[in-house]
Amino acid sequence: MDCRLGCGACCIAPSISSPIPGMPNGKPAGTRCIQLNKDNLCSLFGRPERPKVCHEFKPCPVVCGTTNQEAINNITELEALT
Numbered sequence: 001m002d003c004r005l006g007c008g009a010c011c012i013a014p015s016i017s018s019p020i021p022g023m024p025n026g027k028p029a030g031t032r033c034i035q036l037n038k039d040n041l042c043s044l045f046g047r048p049e050r051p052k053v054c055h056e057f058k059p060c061p062v063v064c065g066t067t068n069q070e071a072i073n074n075i076t077e078l079e080a081l082t
């Protein structure tokens, strides 16, 4: 599937342990990434500073669901399990 541009769930719901420019200790679950712009797009997209983990995350129907809220719910649930 293609990413629903402007969803941003995978930049809000999960915790990220690797450093992000502006967030040197990564981010906790449920916290908006500082690099997520007002349109819910990654301001580092295509740039080398974008964390590897973000680059490696690929949209998939099981995680992303069919709505942005579903994606938030799915990722939050996965976080709680891991």
Ligand code: SF4
Pocket: 002, 003, 004, 005, 006, 007, 008, 009, 010, 011, 058, 059, 060, 063, 064, 071
């Ligand atoms: S959760 Fe899925 S659809 Fe939403 S921004 Fe991330 S990859 Fe795209």
Ligand code: SF4
Pocket: 010, 011, 012, 016, 020, 033, 034, 035, 036, 037, 041, 042, 043, 044, 045, 050, 051, 054
């Ligand atoms: S760096 Fe970009 S892709 Fe990674 S969590 Fe932040 S906004 Fe999302």
